[in-house]
Amino acid sequence: MRHVAAALLALAVAVAVFLALRQGPPGGGNESPTPVVTSREADFPTQAEKALTASASALEGFGFVITGRFEPPAEGRRLLAALGGGDDAFAVTAGSDRLELYRRQRGKAYLLKESPALSAGAHELEVVLWGGRVIVSLDGSQAAAPVTVRAYDRWWAAEGFRGRSLVAPHFEDRFSRTSGAGEWRIEAGRWKLVGFDYGDRSFNPGFATAVLGNGEAPEPGGKVLLKGRAGRPMTGFGVVAEPSGRGLFVERIAADSPASKAGLDEGMTILSIDGRPATPDALAEAEKRIGERVELTVMIGLKRTEKFVVVPGVFRWGARMVERDLSQGRSAEARMSAGDPLWVGYYAEVALRFRGRVEGGVALCSRGGLELRVRPQRVGSGGGTWVVERVRGGTVERAKVLGGGFPDEGQWFRLTLRLNSPSELEVLLDGVSLGFFDPGAACRGGIALFASGEGEVDFDDVRVGPNGEYLEPWRRERPMKSFRKEEHMSLWASPACACVDGVYWIEDGPVSDCEVFLRGRREFELLLFSPDKRSEGVTAECRDGSLVFARDGAELRRFPLDANAAAEGVLFVRRGGKL
CATH class of the missing domain: 2.60.120.560 (Exo-inulinase; domain 1)
Structure with missing residues (x-):
């Protein structure tokens, strides 16, 4: 019973972390904006930094890709992870000799290799990506855990200040x-x-x-x-390859590296290394053989295979x-x-x-x-x-x-x-x-x-x-069951209850232009008030594309409304300019 309670406690903490991550302000808006500020100054580790001994405090707020083997010092250690900014939750459990990656999709849990998305042919990468907080627990208590990680593009393990919950x-x-x-x-x-x-x-x-x-x-x-x-010098092949079905899927190759000079390319799959099955451990051992010829059998596309000879050496x-x-x-x-x-x-x-x-x-x-x-x-x-x-x-x-x-x-x-x-x-x-x-x-x-x-x-x-x-109801409201801001919405979008004869509005307008997105299959009527006479118009669009309305500028807008059809909706506005 004590172990069951500990497991339930660890799961509850992970769920709490996951929910906390989803409370942050969502992104979205223009898909290709061009702001002035673009970058940072820091001394990051290179992508080839694969190993990290991480504690619970060190991991908090980071994002990693877990790969390869997980070797805990005690049986039954569990690593729980939350994916920030998404709907999927990941749980990683490990015995003494294996790593199992679980992904929740549509209320069900799948081993990652059995994930419907992967089975559909997206990619066969058996990795977990997340950008959230991580809790490492053993019997319900936090503890250090050696894991094999690789930094994902948008998330860097070296950003220690992220431990203060400052995330992207x-x-x-x-x-x-x-x-x-x-x-x-x-x-x-x-x-x-x-x-x-x-x-x-x-x-x-x-x-x-x-x-x-x-x-x-x-x-x-x-x-x-x-x-x-330039990046600091390293030794090996110069590849980032992850377990994938029959071998190792090549995600990335360093320019002018031994792998690049031998003709390997991103998207190939390494099937064998000197006649042995390609595994992360076999690749790591082969990369230590500096100056020696290593023969790789590689699958290109779905069927064609070729042999490449790579000589591990120094690269950046x-x-x-x-x-x-x-x-x-x-x-x-x-x-x-x-x-x-x-x-x-x-x-x-x-x-x-x-x-x-x-x-x-x-x-x-x-x-x-x-x-x-x-x-x-x-x-x-x-x-x-x-x-x-x-x-x-x-x-x-x-x-x-x-x-x-x-x-x-x-x-x-x-x-x-x-x-x-x-x-x-x-x-x-x-x-x-x-x-x-x-x-x-x-x-x-x-x-x-x-x-x-x-x-x-x-x-x-x-x-x-x-x-x-501080949202002020306008007339009678019918609160919607749930609201999740869509990725393409305006950055300063505000949620609105779908109303019987009104809207949910931010106090202290004014509005110069706005768009309305409502989920529903029947006609709807929406009352909008814009005190700015310079408004060029208002657009109401049903998300399935079946209804699209456009009206010229005026202070009052009215569209046919069916209250039931508008049970889920969002009203968002942007002050000035065009959306």
Whole structure:
């Protein structure tokens, strides 16, 4: 019974972690945005780093691909993992000599090799990908567990600050996303943007650094400087290959590596190594034979096989550290701003790190000459406190002292600003509330990141989205059973109850253009109010494509509604511009 209870406890913790991960603001919006901020500066391990001895604390917040054998020091050790941002939960159980990967699909659990998606021919990779927290337990208690891992494209084991629950999205590139923050523009100062480019596939889970100091003020948007640094040398074949059906599926090959020179290519499957079945252990042993000829039997496509001779040697994974300076010189202040995504019922969140005699924070409701700034302020030689400042036309007025302390140098922390109502702005530091502030006026507009002093301030993980705590019902509501924001929706979409004769709306409009997506098979009627007469129109679309309506601009929109058909729906709006 004690073991059963321990197993149930471990499962409950994993489910709690999974649910917690899904509460973060969803991504989506434009599929190919082009914001200014793209990358980060860090000394990551290369992709060929396959082994890691991980503890529960070290694993928390990371994302890994588990491969190969799992050899726990005790029978029955269990590794539970949650997949953030998706519907699938993974459980990994291991005996003394094997690793079993389970995936839940449509309420059923499958061994990964029996997964319907894999059977349908997507890929035969027997790996588990996730970007969430990991709990390692033995008899219900957390413990260290040696596992074999490989970092996935968007997730890096070296990002230790992720252990503070700061997960993606990052400043945006083609393979990573900044939620809800629109397109960034640099307004002042020098910003250093650094990332890693692995061969032809660039993925930059990055942060932006404000470089501060005395000197000539730079001109924003100046010359772009590029600096390169090659990846560190390694030995072996230069391949990343995962167990797949009959052998090892080649996922990636380093440029100018022994495998590349021998003619191997991504997408091939290694069937045998010197006549022995291809396994992760056999590949690892073969890669140690530096300077020796190793014969590989490889399947190309579905049927054709060929033999390749590879000589393990020294290679580099082609990792370049690329630095982009968008402006020259140094100034005592730096600032970048984004979009117009924030109003009542929304929150803004960012991760920061200070290095040197610097200060930095977030400005809310930036519109015209008025904005609210939240930042730490130094007091004396070592102390400090958090303050809210009201800025009007360049005049700074301290509005409230919140308390707290000045962050330690070099320590990542998370700043969250939540506008719960027109009269309540809440400030949280690493999830702990520092207090509330009355903005005293309508608060909506863009957000900005700013820094001052001498040194560097790093910004990462910018998020903007509805907090769900200040939504005002309009007329009678019929709450829908569930809501999940679709990936393509506007970044600042807000959920709406499907109503009998009304909608669920964010207080403090106004709306200049909007779209409505409703699930239903029959006609529906939806009442929308837009106080902006410049609106170019409203589009209502049934998700199955059977109903599409378009109307010219006016203050009032009405469509045929069947309340039952609209039992599941979402209303989302974007202030200004086109969706």
